[in-house]
Amino acid sequence: MLPFALPDAPALATLRAVAEHRILILDGAMGTMIQTLGLSEEDFTDGGHVHGPGCRHHPTDHPQKGNNDLLSLTRPKAIEDIHFAFAMAGADILETNTFSSTTIAQADYGLESAVHDLNVAGAQVARRAADRATAEDGRPRFVAGAVGPTNRTASISPDVNDPGYRAVSFDDLRTAYGQQIDGLIEGGSDLILIETIFDTLNAKAAIFAAFESFARAGRRLPIMISGTITDASGRTLSGQTPTAFWHSVAHARPFSVGLNCALGAAAMRPHIAELSGVAPTLICAYPNAGLPNAFGQYDETAEQTAEQVAGFAQEGLVNIVGGCCGTTPDHIRAIAEAVAPFAPRTVPA
Numbered sequence: 001m002l003p004f005a006l007p008d009a010p011a012l013a014t015l016r017a018v019a020e021h022r023i024l025i026l027d028g029a030m031g032t033m034i035q036t037l038g039l040s041e042e043d044f045t046d047g048g049h050v051h052g053p054g055c056r057h058h059p060t061d062h063p064q065k066g067n068n069d070l071l072s073l074t075r076p077k078a079i080e081d082i083h084f085a086f087a088m089a090g091a092d093i094l095e096t097n098t099f100s101s102t103t104i105a106q107a108d109y110g111l112e113s114a115v116h117d118l119n120v121a122g123a124q125v126a127r128r129a130a131d132r133a134t135a136e137d138g139r140p141r142f143v144a145g146a147v148g149p150t151n152r153t154a155s156i157s158p159d160v161n162d163p164g165y166r167a168v169s170f171d172d173l174r175t176a177y178g179q180q181i182d183g184l185i186e187g188g189s190d191l192i193l194i195e196t197i198f199d200t201l202n203a204k205a206a207i208f209a210a211f212e213s214f215a216r217a218g219r220r221l222p223i224m225i226s227g228t229i230t231d232a233s234g235r236t237l238s239g240q241t242p243t244a245f246w247h248s249v250a251h252a253r254p255f256s257v258g259l260n261c262a263l264g265a266a267a268m269r270p271h272i273a274e275l276s277g278v279a280p281t282l283i284c285a286y287p288n289a290g291l292p293n294a295f296g297q298y299d300e301t302a303e304q305t306a307e308q309v310a311g312f313a314q315e316g317l318v319n320i321v322g323g324c325c326g327t328t329p330d331h332i333r334a335i336a337e338a339v340a341p342f343a344p345r346t347v348p349a
């Protein structure tokens with residue numbers, strides 16, 4: 001069945017209704033919050049044994065510290081509490097802790113076999129936090145299944161002596177993303193968020209895989225697409241301007257398109273303005289808390305980030321805002337308060 005002939009997931013109507021009259025709020029950085037927990041190797045592996053649901057065992061001899069996605073299985077309450085803190089700070093949309101939950105990214109940790117469990121558990125943990133927050137204040141919350149770029153690029157050679165070489169193919173990515181998105185849907189995601197896109201070809205594989213997953217699930221989830229400007233000339237790593245990027249992903253008819261990561265809000269502004277001028281769908285911006293210092297930490301305060309993001313709203317450039325690296329629940333609370341007086345951008349016909 002063609003993807004657009006499938007029935008829409010139930011969350012879409014509610015999301016559209018909310019987006020009509022206010023700017024939606026996305027959560028902040030999971031990684032920054034996990035760092036503050038000061039977890040050890042033992043915490044990551046639950047004492048050396050990684051168990052999936054139903055006591056499925058995932059043997060691995062790789063060190064797991066830093067494999068943040070694994071905590072959805074081994075420290076689910078800690079991850080749920082981080083999601084809950086973001087939800088109570090004002091986030092409408094919670095991103096699952098699944099940025100690296102593909103066989104391609106988990107190969108670094110020898111945990112390819114855990115990918116299905118990581119995505120199901122990642123979505124379930126976020127779902128529990130979302131439902132807890134809704135029970136507390138009555139506001140709907142939405143779970144966005146987060147799909148990262150993986151650590152390989154399909155359009156650029158990593159070997160300067162062999163420009164034709166590719167470390168990953170479109171079909172490898174399509175298969176890996178399909179496994180991930182099946183798990184995210186099974187775990188209860190409302191949307192699929194393809195984010196931190198540095199290579200548009202990787203994203204196109206994720207879009208294709210999402211359509212195939214939707215066909216298997218029998219319903220179409222809204223897709224959010226978020227690119228990353230990594231080049232001083234205002235392009236993605238694969239060389240596209242924001243306008244070119246939009247035209248490369250428009251066939252997905254995404255619920256939103258936007259930018260995240262790499263830049264603080266001030267540097268992101270002209271690129272968001274460009275997307276806003278060309279894309280007839282919702283615009284989503286979630287910058288980092290400024291640029292990292294010499295130690296890789298982000299120093300921008302909640303108020304500083306919020307003031308800049310409020311500028312996007314004041315100019316009528318955005319429909320969804322949140323934070324990427326370095327943003328805490330305090331940043332999200334400040335952003336939600338700062339954009340509240342402003343109407344969402346009018347989506348061009």
Ligand SMILES: [Zn+2]
Binds near residue numbers: 262325
């Ligand atoms: Zn980031």
